[in-house]
Structure formats: structure tokens, C-alpha cells
Amino acid sequence: MILINEARSGKGRFMEKVNVQKIIDIVGENNVKSDPGELLVYGADSSVHEAPAWIVVRPENARQVQAIVKYANAGKIPVVTRGSGSGMSGQAVPVKGGIVLDMKRMNRILEINLPDVYCRVEAGVVDDDLNRALKPYGMFYPVAPASSRVATIGGEIANNASGVRSVKYGAVRDSVLGMKVVMANGDLVDLGCLTRVEASGYQLDRLMVGSEGTLGIIVEATLKFQPLPKFRCMGVANFDKLEQAGDAIAEIMESGCQPSLLELMDNVAITAVNKTMDMGLPDVEAILMFEADGMVKEAVDFEIEKMKAVCEKHEGSGIELSYDAKERTRLFAGRKKLFPALSMYKELLACTSLADDMAVPYSKMAETARKIHDIAKKNHVIMTAYGHCGSGCMHTKILMEPNRQDQWEDARNAVAELYEYVNSVGGTTSAEHGIGLSKAPAFKIEKAASLPYMHAIKKALDPNNILNPGKLQDAPDDWVKATRLRYQVN
Amino acid sequence: MPMEFNRMKKWQDKLHVCIRCGYCFEFCHIFKVTGWESDTPRGKLIMLHGMMNGYLNPSEETAEKIFECYMCKRCDAACSAKVKVTELFTDAKADFVDAGFKALGTVSRTDPDKCSRCRICILACKHEARVYDAEKDEIVVDRVKCQSCGTCVAACPSGAAYSREGYGLSQKELRESVKQFLEGVSS
Ligand SMILES: Cc1cc2nc3c(=O)[nH]c(=O)nc-3n(C[C@H](O)[C@H](O)[C@H](O)COP(=O)(O)OP(=O)(O)OC[C@H]3O[C@@H](n4cnc5c(N)ncnc54)[C@H](O)[C@@H]3O)c2cc1C
Ligand code: SF4
Ligand code: SF4
Numbered sequence: 001m002i003l004i005n006e007a008r009s010g011k012g013r014f015m016e017k018v019n020v021q022k023i024i025d026i027v028g029e030n031n032v033k034s035d036p037g038e039l040l041v042y043g044a045d046s047s048v049h050e051a052p053a054w055i056v057v058r059p060e061n062a063r064q065v066q067a068i069v070k071y072a073n074a075g076k077i078p079v080v081t082r083g084s085g086s087g088m089s090g091q092a093v094p095v096k097g098g099i100v101l102d103m104k105r106m107n108r109i110l111e112i113n114l115p116d117v118y119c120r121v122e123a124g125v126v127d128d129d130l131n132r133a134l135k136p137y138g139m140f141y142p143v144a145p146a147s148s149r150v151a152t153i154g155g156e157i158a159n160n161a162s163g164v165r166s167v168k169y170g171a172v173r174d175s176v177l178g179m180k181v182v183m184a185n186g187d188l189v190d191l192g193c194l195t196r197v198e199a200s201g202y203q204l205d206r207l208m209v210g211s212e213g214t215l216g217i218i219v220e221a222t223l224k225f226q227p228l229p230k231f232r233c234m235g236v237a238n239f240d241k242l243e244q245a246g247d248a249i250a251e252i253m254e255s256g257c258q259p260s261l262l263e264l265m266d267n268v269a270i271t272a273v274n275k276t277m278d279m280g281l282p283d284v285e286a287i288l289m290f291e292a293d294g295m296v297k298e299a300v301d302f303e304i305e306k307m308k309a310v311c312e313k314h315e316g317s318g319i320e321l322s323y324d325a326k327e328r329t330r331l332f333a334g335r336k337k338l339f340p341a342l343s344m345y346k347e348l349l350a351c352t353s354l355a356d357d358m359a360v361p362y363s364k365m366a367e368t369a370r371k372i373h374d375i376a377k378k379n380h381v382i383m384t385a386y387g388h389c390g391s392g393c394m395h396t397k398i399l400m401e402p403n404r405q406d407q408w409e410d411a412r413n414a415v416a417e418l419y420e421y422v423n424s425v426g427g428t429t430s431a432e433h434g435i436g437l438s439k440a441p442a443f444k445i446e447k448a449a450s451l452p453y454m455h456a457i458k459k460a461l462d463p464n465n466i467l468n469p470g471k472l473q474d475a476p477d478d479w480v481k482a483t484r485l486r487y488q489v490n
Numbered sequence: 491m492p493m494e495f496n497r498m499k500k501w502q503d504k505l506h507v508c509i510r511c512g513y514c515f516e517f518c519h520i521f522k523v524t525g526w527e528s529d530t531p532r533g534k535l536i537m538l539h540g541m542m543n544g545y546l547n548p549s550e551e552t553a554e555k556i557f558e559c560y561m562c563k564r565c566d567a568a569c570s571a572k573v574k575v576t577e578l579f580t581d582a583k584a585d586f587v588d589a590g591f592k593a594l595g596t597v598s599r600t601d602p603d604k605c606s607r608c609r610i611c612i613l614a615c616k617h618e619a620r621v622y623d624a625e626k627d628e629i630v631v632d633r634v635k636c637q638s639c640g641t642c643v644a645a646c647p648s649g650a651a652y653s654r655e656g657y658g659l660s661q662k663e664l665r666e667s668v669k670q671f672l673e674g675v676s677s
Contacts, residue, residue: 033526037552040540041533046510058525085527086512104525126516150512276572337570343509344572350506402506487506488543 018055018077018099026067031058031105042082042100048352049090049437049483053080053100060105062180062188062219069217069466070186072099076464081213083124083155086147088353089436091159091212095470095483103154106219109133118177118194119225123154123218130223139225142169145432146336154218159434160210164335167390168260168293171432173209175223181208181216184462194222207457212434213468215461229293231300232260234328235308237316238284242266242373242385245286246366248314249389252290253362257306261291262390263335266369268399269342269386273334276341281334282318286369289335290390291328338386342397349382350402350487354438355415359392360427371421372396379414381407393431402487408480415442415479437482440475447473493548493589497581498538505539508532508573517564528555531565531575538582550593553586557595561637584634596638596653600629604650614645 024032033042033056043052054077059065072079078098085092094100106122109130113119114137121130127148130141144163145151151161157179162171169175178192192198192205208216239245245264252259265273265287273279281287288311292303308319322328334341342351360368369385372394376383387395398414400407419429419442429435429442444451454473458465465474476482495502514531515521521530528537534555540546556579565575586593598619600611611629612620619635620642622628629651642651 033528035549035551036546037537037540037549037555038526038528040546041528041536044510044536046512084512084515085510102527128516147511147513150515276570340509340511340513340570343507348503351509353509403503484545486510486539488502 019071020055022071023055023057023068023099026071027057027059027064031060032056042085042102043094044486045085045087045090045092046353047088047090047093047436047438048354048485048487049093049095050486051093051095051097051483053094054097056100056102058102058105062182065101065182065217065219066186066188068099068101069182069184072466073184073186073464076466078469079217079466080468081154081158081217083152083158084126084150086150087155087159087436088356088433089430089438090483091434091436091468091471092155093437093483095437095475098466098469101217103152107152110220112137114139116194117224118222120220120222121153122220123152123157125153127151127153127156134225135228138228140228141175141223141225143172143175146339153221153223157209157218157221158211158213160432162388162391162393162432164261164263164388166388166432167262168258169226171391173206175225176205176209176221177224178205178222179208179218180220181218183216184464184467188219192222196224210434212436212471214458214471214474215467217467227295229260230295231297231323232291232293232325232328233300233304233321233323234261234289234291234331235304235311235319235321236331237288237290237308237311238282238318239286239288239314239316240284241315242285242369243366244314244316245288246369248288248311248316249365250362251310251314252307253390255306255310257303257310258292259290259303259307259390260293261289262388263289264365264369264386264389264394265289265335265338266385268345268382268384269338270334272341272345272384273338276344277334277337279334288316289332335386339397342384342399345382345399348401349399352398352400352402352411353433354398354411355383355396355418357387357393357395357431357433358419358422358427358429359431360394360422360425362392364425364427365389365392365394368394368422368425368427372418375414375417375421379410379417381410381414383414388431391431392427402485403490405489408485408489412478412480419445435472435475437471437475438479440472440482441477441479444473444477491548491589491591493541493585495542495585496588497584498542498578501578501581502542505535505542507571508535508569509571510536511571513570514565514568514575517568519560519562519564520558529558531569531573534559534579535573535575538578548586548589548591550591553591553593554595556582556586557593557597557633559638560596561639580634587633594633594654597633597636598631598638598640598642598651598653600631601650601652602628604648605629606648606650608647610645610647611642611651614641616641
């Protein structure tokens with residue numbers, strides 16, 4: 001029996017056919033969903049975008065992924081790989097419909113190799129689960145995005161995720177040794193190696209990092225891990241002026257300190273956290289959180305004291321330091337839950353993931369923070385400035401009334417103005433959350449010179465344009481109209 | 491089936507508070523067992539949002555998902571956007587019932603053939619979800635009030651009260667899933 005599933009995009013513009021029976025033959029009936037409710041759920045992520053999938057498929061192993069991709073490639077059916085859908089820019093939203101490939105069932109930790117200091121995991125393993133498995137060996141996988149409880153390793157690699165510890169341990173890029181990837185023609189290829197160094201040839205594993213599912217489907221990853229530090233000390237300092245905090249960040253980095261975490265929260269962020277979590281943080285313009293870690297307490301003391309001194313020099317006050325794990329968690333709880341908390345900032349205002357993760361040079365941190373607020377004011381929206389400032393990453397969110405059409409015009413303008421500024425100071429559009437749909441216009445301006453080469457690479461590796469089509473360099477120029485917005489706009 | 495959102499409409503302007511972060515995933519044991527995103531609180535909120543905004547037709551399938559919830563409220567506690575997830579689900583369930591949907595989800599049931607009509611379950615239920623319908627001579631469960639806690643199942647001396655299994659909680663299913671997992675690892 002051949003079942004033909006006909007699914008429509010939200011606007012009913014196109015109708016596409018997927019041979020459901022063929023897919024059931026590959027993954028089994030229990031791993032296929034095509035109910036409209038399911039298609040909607042798998043057509044959304046943490047961004048402002050939404051577009052229903054045609055069918056949701058859950059492979060169990062690389063062979064099944066290969067078979068699905070071969071089938072899709074033959075029929076030129078889009079394949080959108082999905083981890084947990086925690087991406088903030090619409091990367092996993094099937095803007096052109098197609099098969100959504102849910103990787104969460106491929107969640108086995110295959111090997112933890114202590115002598116060679118690497119682990120092998122399937123792509124659907126959740127970051128925190130990997131860390132839970134490494135902990136008994138005194139090791140950790142250090143990328144630590146705020147979303148580590150939900151983000152999958154495949155999703156992290158595809159976005160080159162980074163996080164609070166990236167200032168010391170780098171982004172995903174720096175932890176990946178190799179991977180197994182299913183290419184658009186269904187081939188399974190082994191990329192990278194088990195060693196720390198690899199000199200020659202096109203480093204295709206690196207090419208996959210940050211490719212947002214457009215060049216291949218990562219089914220397995222080899223990652224290096226780090227020894228868990230014996231000592232961690234966190235400090236918090238309050239600043240009456242945002243600029244003082246910005247200057248402190250630049251000086252901490254310039255002075256050769258090695259923070260293992262350096263985070264900023266501005267007043268909008270502080271207010272949101274106080275409101276939702278009764279944290280009682282001081283009502284100042286900025287709070288800096290800094291941390292040092294290591295195996296020797298004296299070395300950690302040395303680093304933390306140096307950072308504390310810099311904060312004091314820039315009039316940081318109410319400085320608290322703690323080695324205690326519980327205390328550190330308390331000090332950091334607000335930052336960890338900030339994004340959700342922003343959603344509660346004011347009734348009717350939604351917290352939208354827009355212009356959310358630019359990076360600028362350290363010396364521009366303070367200016368960027370101020371610029372964010374100026375642009376917000378001018379465009380009648382509220383924006384925050386916070387983020388992993390130690391790695392140059394400044395986060396913001398746009399708080400707006402999502403039901404009002406004119407607010408989307410405001411948001412569009414604010415985003416464009418902010419990225420124009422970021423570009424002018426040598427910053428980058430996305431430090432960690434990826435481009436997807438909503439950041440594509442700015443990305444295309446920033447990368448104008450290399451766009452033709454990106455197009456050439458995409459064409460060479462995916463000639464039928466089946467892998468997550470319509471994203472990154474191929475995304476529409478107006479993000480507001482790229483898909484149906486996830487809000488009811490009147 | 492046409493559906494009015496008499497109770498749900500008060501959430502219309504509040505559904506966007508869920509920022510779709512997915513932080514609730516790991517707290518929901520239904521998702522932990524099935525692995526489908528449509529079983530997560532976020533997934534269910536996306537479906538409700540779609541229904542209220544007119545791009546998802548209410549269906550028995552969607553209703554079934556909404557009725558599949560143990561009301562453990564772990565998601566309520568975990569969600570730092572403080573979305574009142576289970577309160578929303580309760581209102582949605584009532585609207586589904588009013589519209590005539592038959593979905594049961596995890597709601598407790600009673601096998602009339604095994605039931606001795608002793609009515610112990612009515613006394614045991616803390617949520618006043620069970621009543622005896624004299625006309626039908628049957629125990630009737632209020633699908634909105636039932637929290638799927640299973641107290642009635644434990645209290646019923648005749649093995650008549652039951653709730654749906656299939657979340658991998660039975661020993662047999664657990665053994666099966668461990669076996670599958672180990673085979674997968676060694677293959
Ligand atoms: C509250 C919150 C906080 C966040 N904080 C951070 C943070 O601190 N740092 C950070 O970097 N990010 C952060 N993110 C963003 C997000 O969690 C990351 O981008 C994460 O890496 C996405 O993982 P995922 O499994 O959810 O991927 P998805 O959202 O499912 O997918 C994202 C992209 O990756 C592709 N992809 C997924 N799996 C594969 C695979 N196996 N092979 C090929 N392509 C694949 C998809 O096609 C898509 O393009 C945050 C998100 C939220 C909601
Ligand atoms: S219900 Fe809460 S925790 Fe779950 S996705 Fe929505 S905001 Fe996040
Ligand atoms: S209350 Fe329902 S949806 Fe929430 S975690 Fe429990 S079972 Fe899952």
C-alpha cells in the first residue's frame with residue numbers, strides 16, 4: 001500500500017508529495033508522524049518563525065539517515081535536520097517544507113576514551129547528558145551554552161555553539177576532533193581524526209561546524225573533553241554606569257587575566273530576573289559576573305583578585321566572591337534563566353529572539369551596550385544588553401508588542417541599525433546562535449565578499465539543494481516576511 | 491469539529507509568554523519516555539497556539555495530546571517564564587469536552603464489567619473526578635477534573651479502574667527498551 005501524504009505550507013502555496021510508506025519502510029511506523037499538530041510542533045523552534053513540516057521522521061542509526069537522504073535526494077525533497085529545536089534564528093524551521101529529521105533518538109554515548117581524551121557520541125545526545133556521563137571520570141565537555149539542558153551535540157556543532165565558558169575553553173569548533181556525516185547524496189563519510197592536530201587538506205569537519213544542516217547531516221561526533229577544575233571561584237560586581245562595566249571587561253581581557261566566565265547583565269535584564277525570580281539583585285545599570293578556575297587554589301585566587309581589582313578600578317561595588325558550588329549557582333541563577341525571564345518583563349511585551357548574539361571587539365563593548373539602548377529607544381522597542389562578554393559576545397533581545405504590525409516594522413529597523421553599527425566596528429552578526437532566517441539579511445551584508453564562494457560550496461556538496469534549503473546565504477532578504485510569524489499579528 | 495475557546499480565550503494574549511526555549515523538555519516524563527516533541531509542554535502549547543490562531547484545526551489527535559498529562563506540574567515549576575502550563579491545559583481540556591471531543595489521554599478509566607460498583611474509587615479520588623451515574627449504573631470520570639494521578643487505580647479492589655499504560659513504565663516495556671538500547675550499542 002502506498003500512502004501519499006499531502007501537506008501544505010501555512011499559506012497553502014505549494015503542495016508536495018512524500019511517499020509515506022517508503023519512509024515507514026526505512027524507519028518503522030512508530031517513527032513517523034504526519035498529523036497536522038505534529039507538523040506544526042516540528043515546524044517551530046525558539047525563533048520568531050514557524051512553517052509546518054510535511055512529515056516528521058525519527059531515524060535510529062546512520063543507515064536509516066542515509067536511506068532517507070537518498071530517497072529525498074532522488075525526489076528533490078527538502079530535509080531539515082533537527083536536534084531539539086532550541087535554535088533562535090529559525091535554523092530548524094522547514095521554510096520550504098519537506099522532511100524534518102528528528103535526531104533525538106540517536107542519543108547514545110558510544111565511547112569515553114580517557115587515555116586519548118576524546119568521546120564519541122551520536123548527534124542527538126543532549127549536552128547536559130554528556131556532561132553527566134563525563135563527570136564520574138572527572139572530565140567535562142566545556143561548551144556550556146545556556147541551553148545545555150536541551151541542545152543536542154549535533155545542533156551545537158551545526159551552530160558552532162558557545163557559552164559561558166568559551167572565553168577560556170573556546171566554542172564547539174575548538175572541541176570537535178571529527179565526525180561522521182551523511183552527505184546530500186546519502187554517502188556516509190568520516191571527517192577529522194582522533195588526534196589534536198591535523199595539518200593538511202580541506203578540513204571538511206570544520207566546514208560542517210556552523211553549517212546549520214545545509215551541507216550534511218552529522219550522525220556522530222568525536223569531541224575532546226577537559227579535566228574538571230578542582231577550584232572555581234565566582235565574583236559579582238555592580239556598576240552604576242554601563243560604560244564602567246564595559247571598560248572593566250575590556251581591561252580584564254587586555255590585562256592578560258584568564259577568566260573561565262565573564263558575563264554582563266544590564267538593567268533591563270536585572271529587572272526581568274528580579275521580577276520573575278525574586279532574586280533581589282541591586283537596581284544598578286550593570287552587573288558583571290566573573291569566574292576563574294583551575295587545579296591550584298593559589299592560581300585561581302591570583303586570577304580572581306586581579307579581576308576584582310579591575311572591577312574596583314572601574315568603580316564596581318558590592319563585590320562578592322565565592323568558591324562554594326551552591327553559592328556560585330545562586331550568583332549565576334539569574335543569568336542562566338535570563339532569556340525565559342525576559343519574557344515576563346512587562347505584560348503584553350513578548351521577548352523575541354532578534355539581533356540576539358552579535359560579537360564586537362572588547363574595546364567596543366561599552367559603546368555597543370549604549371548603542372543597543374539608543375537604537376531601542378529610537379525604534380520604540382525595549383532591548384537588553386547582556387552576554388558572554390569575555391568572548392566578545394553581546395546578547396540582546398527585542399521586547400515588543402508582537403500583535404502590532406507597526407512593532408514589526410520597528411523591530412526590522414532596530415535590527416538593521418544595530419547590525420550596521422556592529423559591522424562598522426568590525427563585529428560579527430552571530431557569535432553563537434546561528435543565522436537561520438532572522439539574521440540572514442545582516443549576514444549577507446557582512447559576508448558579501450565571501451557569499452559567491454559559500455554558494456559554490458553549497459552547490460558542490462548539495463546540488464539538488466535538499467539540505468535545509470532557504471537558510472544562511474540562501475535565506476530571504478526580509479526576515480519579517482520569511483515565514484509566518486509565531487505571533488498573532490493584527 | 492467546530493470549537494469555541496470559551497475558557498482558552500483568556501490566554502490569547504498570554505500564549506506568547508512561552509518563549510519556546512524547550513527548558514521544560516527534560517522535566518516532562520511523558521516526553522522522556524516517548525521522545526516526541528509533541529509530548530512536551532512546549533509542543534502542546536504550540537498546538538494550542540495554532541488552534542487559537544486558526545491555522546490548526548482542532549482534532550481528536552490534538553485533543554488526545556492535551557489529555558495526555560499527569561498534571562505533575564514539574565513543567566510549571568521548571569518554566570522560568572512562569573507559563574501556567576497545567577492551568578492552560580485544564581482550560582483547553584474543558585473546551586475540548588464542550589466541543590464534543592472524545593479524547594481520553596491519560597485520564598483514568600473504569601472497566602464496567604470488572605467494576606463491582608463499590609465506589610471506593612469515588613472516596614479515594616482527591617480531585618472529585620469520579621461519580622456514580624445511577625441511570626447508567628456506571629462510574630463516570632470527569633475528564634477535566636481527573637489529574638491522572640492513579641490513586642483510583644491503586645484503590646480499586648476489583649482491578650476495574652485503570653489508566654493507559656504505554657509510557658514504558660511497565661517492567662516488560664522497560665526490559666524491552668533496555669534490550670533494544672544494548673543491541674543498538676553493540677551493533
Ligand atoms: C534559552 C536559550 C538559551 C540559549 N543559549 C545559548 C548559548 O548560550 N549559546 C549558544 O551557542 N546557543 C544558545 N542557544 C541556541 C541553541 O540552543 C543552540 O543554537 C543549539 O546549538 C541548538 O541545538 P538544537 O539541538 O536545539 O538544534 P536545532 O535548533 O534543532 O537545530 C539548529 C540547526 O542545527 C541543525 N542541526 C541540528 N542537528 C543537526 C545534525 N545532527 N546535523 C546537521 N545539522 C543539524 C539544524 O538543521 C538547524 O539548522 C540558546 C537557546 C535558547 C532557547
Ligand atoms: S513552557 Fe516554559 S520552559 Fe517550556 S518552552 Fe515554554 S517558556 Fe520554555
Ligand atoms: S504536568 Fe503534564 S506536561 Fe507538565 S511535566 Fe507533568 S506530565 Fe508533563
